[in-house]
Amino acid sequence: MAYENLLKSVEESATERERELREKARVAIDEIKAQTRKQAEEIQQSYLSGAEKSAGVEKNKLLYLTKGENKELIITIKEKIFSSAFHEAGQQLSAVREHPGYPAIFEKLVHEAIGAVGEDRFSVHIDKRDEDLLRKTLSAMRVSCEVVTDLECAGGLVVSSPDGAVVISNTIESRLERAQERKRHEIYSVLFGG
Template sequence: MAYNDLVRSMEESAEEKISEIRSETNARVEEITRESSEKADYVHQSLLDEAHSEARDQRNRTLYQIRGEENVITTTEKERLVDEAFRKAGERLARARTDPAYGEQFAQLLTESLAAIEAMEIRVHIDPRDQDLAIGILKGKSVTAELVPDLVTAGGVEVSSADGRIRVYNTLESRLNKARNVYNKEVCRILFGE
């Protein structure tokens, strides 16, 4: 009987050990499963965060690029409109001689030019269409000037010293170019409210 009790005791002890091992194994499996699930959730969330971040960065890059292209297009269109405004002003200036006030305007341009040049010998460069007008105006001035009908201009004069080192540009075109440089921002403000 002692032998049977010993075998039974060993079997019970083995059963307890097996039960303990199973319990530990089940607990470890549950722990590994939980840890794996947590790691999978973390990796999944990290990948989602990274994907969202990359998508946001790409969206921002695209928006920046589009805004830059819009600015280039807007700036180009604004420049075109300003060019058009000055082109139309040039077209109006090309018809200046048909204006009854042109004689007075020409006299003012010539007088300003003569006053701006301090030379003994003066050359007045004019468009041949203004020769009679220039002769009449110069007769009333106390200046000796050589008329040189060598300009092609919508109106106005260029006055120079005899040696050509000093030259005053006072044509309608030169004034328009000066006005463009000086008033370009003002024209933009008027056209675009800037």
């Protein structure tokens, strides 16, 4: 019987030891599972965070590019408005010769140009349509010069020294161009708000 008790005791001891080992193994497995879940969550969070940062960077990049494209488009539109305004002014001024006040305007242009040339001898270049008006104006001013009808313009004249070193352009088109350059900053300030 002692032998049977010994076997029974060994068996019970082995069963108890097996239960303890199984319990330790279950606890270890549960700990490993918990650590694995935690690591998986950390990795997932890291990937999500990285993806969010990448998406944020991409979003900011697209916003920046879109704002740049919008600014460029606005500048282009405002430039078209500016050019259109001066084109329309040019169209309106192309008929200035038909206006009853044109002789007075032409006389003023002649006085300005001849006064600016600063030479005793000079040539006046005009559109053929203004030849009679120029001759009357020069006669009233008691000025003698060479008259050349080689321009095609809306009105006005070009005065030059004999050697061509001094050239004063006082045509409707050149005055509009100068006005456009002078007014560009002012008009752009209104158009661009600055």
